Amino acid sequence: MTTATRDIILPAEWRDFWALTKPRVMSLVVFTALCGLLAAPGSIDPVIGFTAILCLAVGAGACGALNQYFEADTDAKMARTSDRPLPAGRMDRESALHFGIGLAAFSVGIMGVAVNWLAAGLLAFSIFFYAIVYTIWLKPNTPQNIVIGGAAGAFPPVIGWAAVTGDVTLLPVVLFAIIFLWTPPHFWALALFMKTDYGAAGIPMMPNVKGQKSTRNQIFGYSFPMAATAVLPFVLGQTSWLFGAASVLLNIVFIALAYRVWRNDTTDAMAMKPEKQLFAFSILYLFLLFAIFAFDRMLIL
Missing domain, CATH: 1.20.120 (Four Helix Bundle (Hemerythrin (Met), subunit A))
Known part of the structure; x- marks a missing residue:
């Protein structure tokens, strides 16, 4: 356990796992993906469309969980984020890591099998870009972090479109x-x-x-x-x-x-x-x- 977070870990509740997904950020991601899906030419079965949006929401939740795993020490130093589950000591970091990886694997796998593999590939890349490229590399090292990292949040409407058409x-x-x-x-x-x-x-x-x-x-x-x-x-x-x-x-x-x-x-x-x-x-x-x-x-x- 790092010194930036609390030494005593309390039992995590479902609310803590929900908080890891950054639901406010997820809502905007899901909405723009839905708009991309609705705007695409052609048609999609409502069940498949719902599955695509659900997978994208779960993928966005994976981004949030992995981001908080990597930034637990940083979050502890900021008033705005210090009450998140990890810096507040309500969950251990390994649980957040496993939760994030599980959500990522589930969302990409189901998207590929149930929708199409182009949408799944785009979803996988967006998760990787946000969790690894942005969180680990860009954010702590360059003031251009938001400029380049903005690509991660720009993929959802493209994924929604690809879910319907199979192309971009x-x-x-x-x-x-x-x-x-x-x-x-x-x-x-x-x-x-x-x-x-x-x-x-x-x-x-x-x-x-x-x-x-x-x-x-x-x-x-x-x-x-x-x-x-x-x-x-x-x-x-x-x-x-x-x-x-x-x-x-x-x-x-x-x-x-x-x-x-x-x-x-x-x-x-x-x-x-x-x-x-x-x-x-x-x-x-x-x-x-x-x-x-x-x-x-x-x-x-």
């Missing part, structure tokens, strides 16, 4: 790019008002390494290619004016909030209202953008 075409790649470009401004907004926490844990987030001004510049800068990519489904003729208008409106609000972050020069975390507003809206932005996209595609297919 341009449109799911665009969906991947939207989430990939959305991730840096979303997480850097959080990092700005959580700078002290990340600093205490020794994580080289952008505000801690490059400074807050540079981070605000990059948040504002990233919002433009993200917005341009978000309207591509309409520009490519893959959606109607419903999605086109909604995308433009959502992007105007996002850029306006990013502009307020860019103009804000406070170093006081308590006074970072624009950053907190952007972080909160960015979650709503992605939910609405993908929901309207899926609805629009279902209308025109």
